[in-house]
Amino acid sequence: xxxxxxxxxxxxxxxxxxxxxxxxxxxxxxxxxxxxxxxxxxxxxxxxxxxxxxxxxxxxxxxxxxxxxxxxxxxxxxxxxxxxxxxxxxxxxxxxxxxxxxxxxxxxxxxxxxxxxxxxxxxxxxxxxxxxxxxxxxxxxxxxxxxxxxxxxxxxxxxxxxxxxxxxxxxxxxxxxxxxxxxxxxxxxxxxxxxxxxxxxxxxxxxxxxxxxxxxxxxxxxxxxxxxxxxxxxxxxxxxxxxxxxxxxxxxxxxxxxxxxxxxxxxxxxxxxxxxxxxxxxxxxxxxxxxxxxxxxxxxxxxxxxxxxxxxxxxxxxxxxxxxxxxxxxxxxxxxxxxxxxxxxxxxxxxxxxxxxxxxxxxxxxxxxxxxxxxxxxxxxxxxxxxxxxxxxxxxxxxxxxxxxxxxxxxxxxxxxxxxxxxxxxxxxxxxxxxxxx
Numbered sequence: 001x002x003x004x005x006x007x008x009x010x011x012x013x014x015x016x017x018x019x020x021x022x023x024x025x026x027x028x029x030x031x032x033x034x035x036x037x038x039x040x041x042x043x044x045x046x047x048x049x050x051x052x053x054x055x056x057x058x059x060x061x062x063x064x065x066x067x068x069x070x071x072x073x074x075x076x077x078x079x080x081x082x083x084x085x086x087x088x089x090x091x092x093x094x095x096x097x098x099x100x101x102x103x104x105x106x107x108x109x110x111x112x113x114x115x116x117x118x119x120x121x122x123x124x125x126x127x128x129x130x131x132x133x134x135x136x137x138x139x140x141x142x143x144x145x146x147x148x149x150x151x152x153x154x155x156x157x158x159x160x161x162x163x164x165x166x167x168x169x170x171x172x173x174x175x176x177x178x179x180x181x182x183x184x185x186x187x188x189x190x191x192x193x194x195x196x197x198x199x200x201x202x203x204x205x206x207x208x209x210x211x212x213x214x215x216x217x218x219x220x221x222x223x224x225x226x227x228x229x230x231x232x233x234x235x236x237x238x239x240x241x242x243x244x245x246x247x248x249x250x251x252x253x254x255x256x257x258x259x260x261x262x263x264x265x266x267x268x269x270x271x272x273x274x275x276x277x278x279x280x281x282x283x284x285x286x287x288x289x290x291x292x293x294x295x296x297x298x299x300x301x302x303x304x305x306x307x308x309x310x311x312x313x314x315x316x317x318x319x320x321x322x323x324x325x326x327x328x329x330x331x332x333x334x335x336x337x338x339x340x341x342x343x344x345x346x347x348x349x350x351x352x353x354x355x356x357x358x359x360x361x362x363x364x365x366x367x368x369x370x371x372x373x374x375x376x377x378x379x380x381x382x383x384x385x386x387x388x389x390x391x392x393x394x395x396x397x398x399x400x401x402x403x404x405x406x407x408x409x410x411x412x413x414x415x416x417x418x419x420x421x422x423x424x425x426x427x428x429x430x431x432x433x434x435x436x437x438x
Contacts, residue, residue, distance in 0.1 A: 012333045016321050020179040026340065039340040040324070044331040048396040052380050054304070055368035056081060056312050059090035061393030063386035066168040068138030072096055072103065073384035074314050075145030078365065079154065081312050084225050089230040097305070098160040098243070102152045106283045107136045108180060108209040112202050113284050115184040119191035127279065131278075135180035138169050140282060142314050142363075142410045146255040147286035152220075153243025154251075158223040165216035172216045179208065212427065258314075259416070259424055260293035262408045263299050264437055265350040270419075271295055276428040277438045292424045296349075296403045300376055302411045303366055312365050312382070314410040319362035321405050328390020330381065332400025349404060353436040360407045360437060364395070376402070407437065 017023050029038045058081055064073050076094045084092045114131055121128050165172045183205045190198050226238040226246065241249075262275070269275065275291045303313045321335040338344050352358035368380030379402055381395040390396070413421060431437065 023159060030340075035337070035340070036214045036335055039335045041331065041333055041336055044324075044334050044398075045327060045330050046397065048329055048331060048378060048398060050380070050391045050396045052368035052370045052378070054307050054371065055380060056307060056310055057085060057090075058312070058367050058382060059084055059092070061382055061387060062093060062096070062384045063393075064096070064384045065162075065386075066170065067100075067166065068169070069096060069140075070384055071140040071142065071316075072099055072145050074149075074363040074365050074382075075149070076154070077314050077339055077382060077384070078314055079149075079251055079253055081367075083251060085310070086252075087228075087230050087236060087250075087373050088232055089107075089228065091156040092228070095155045095160040097147070097157050097162050097166045097217055098220055099148045100166055101160075101213050101220050102148055103140065103282055104136060104176065104213055104217075105206065105209055106148070108176070109202070109206055109284055110282055111135045111180055111184065112187060112205060114279055115187050116191055116198065116202075119188045127226055127433055131279065132181055132184060135184065136176050137173060141280070141289055141316070142258070143287055143289040144282040146258070147283045149247065149255060151283065153245070153247040155221065155224055155243050155246060156226070158226065159221055160218055172212070176209070176212060179212065182260055183208075256287075257412050257414070258410050259413055260289065260291050260408050261299055261302060261411050262293045262437065263296045263349075264291075264293055264353060264407060265296075265348070266321065266353055266436070267350060268354075269293055272423055274426050274428045275431050275437075276426050277431045277433065277435055279433040280438055288428070290424065290428050291408065294420070296406070297308065299406065299409050300399070300402065302415050303379075303409050304369055304371070304376060304413055305415045306367060309412075309415075311412065312367050314363060314365055315406055316360045316363050316408040318358045318360065318405045318407070319364070321358060322401055323395075323409055325385070325389050328381075328383075328393075328395035330395050330397035330401040331406070332398055332404055334401075353407075354438070358405070366409075367394070373401075 018208070026038065039232050042169065062077065064070055073096055076096060076099070080092050080094050083094075084090055111131065117133065118125070118128050119196065123129070123132075132206075190201065195201075221243070223240045223242050226236060226241050228236040230236065265271075271293055273293050275293060276288050280289055305398065306313050319330075322332060323330050324334060338346065347357055349358070364384070365382040366379055366381045369376050370378045376399050377397065379397045381397055383389065383393055383395050385393065387393045413424075
């Protein structure tokens with residue numbers, strides 16, 4: 001590498017900048033209000049009218065606060081929406097904290113088992129390195145939530161309310177990761193030493209994690225009193241009920257009927273192919289997370305069909321791209337950086353994944369869509385960031401944002417064609433743990 005920035009090059013830079021008088025105006029604007037405000041397309045809000053001709057009845061949004069549990073909040077939103085319609089209880093909410101407790105305990109066991117299975121690999125191995133870099137965390141997927149709900153059931157929010165530690169998980173995460181990494185090193189050594197006590201030691205380690213979870217999130221109830229008043233002032237009451245009984249008695253939504261449809265237009269992936277990701281999961285013995293890769297237009301069609309059936313749609317997306325949080329705007333051309341700087345920065349969706357410009361960073365729920373001549377032009381999005389953002393917590397996305405930033409939707413199998421369902425039921429191609437869709 002021999003080319004360096006010298007005085008002559010810098011002189012050319014200054015000359016080129018000063019040739020256009022508008023650069024001085026833009027320089028002043030960026031310096032005073034920032035890049036994003038200067039580049040924001042002011043037409044976005046007028047094009048994101050929060051009115052939709054297909055809409056599922058929903059209530060008050062939830063608030064994940066300073067935690068990364070969007071995937072779990074969104075999955076429970078699907079269930080509580082069904083309950084709210086069935087029992088006429090618009091603002092009913094399920095306990096996210098209850099399932100968060102079990103998620104973190106199950107993830108600890110999942111980590112320990114992965115560490116044992118990879119103990120013969122060097123610490124420098126990419127998979128081992130990834131396991132120790134992310135031994136446990138808030139994040140997750142639809143299948144994580146489905147497995148937790150099927151195993152542990154669900155409870156109303158009042159039966160296990162949020163705590164300071166569940167609302168803000170940074171301290172819990174820091175302590176748990178220290179615990180798991182230390183235990184992981186010990187387990188690797190036990191495998192090397194051919195120890196016969198590994199299972200016993202894992203159980204002891206899990207007992208330590210359980211105690212940390214109880215201190216932080218509270219003790220999950222084995223049974224609880226069900227006492228709810230609906231919008232018609234009628235009571236729903238049971239003196240004692242288990243979380244699994246509550247799920248089976250009051251909810252008809254069968255989570256196993258829903259599958260993950262992916263849009264990943266990378267050169268390394270094919271459409272009409274089913275994939276899974278190595279080491280991706282939270283429960284030992286849980287259902288393998290599978291992704292059927294289809295064109296984005298098919299994700300639109302399936303989402304519309306499901307919304308027409310009065311069923312909301314869980315979806316994974318890159319929420320930080322082309323979004324304005326306070327106003328609840330999700331617009332494909334929201335920030336016009338190319339026009340501001342005169343430089344084309346946009347990457348094709350597949351390239352954005354390959355080169356890490358985009359990622360699946362968030363999960364939300366589609367609750368409505370507006371169709372013109374049977375084609376979508378905007379979508380209603382229920383977020384889990386509280387009522388202070390958007391229209392009381394609801395965001396509006398144009399279809400360009402959908403196509404550029406939505407990577408997966410969870411769809412009931414009944415909406416798939418026979419051919420699509422047959423593909424989904426195949427053995428999946430296994431992607432490495434560090435794949436862009438992980």
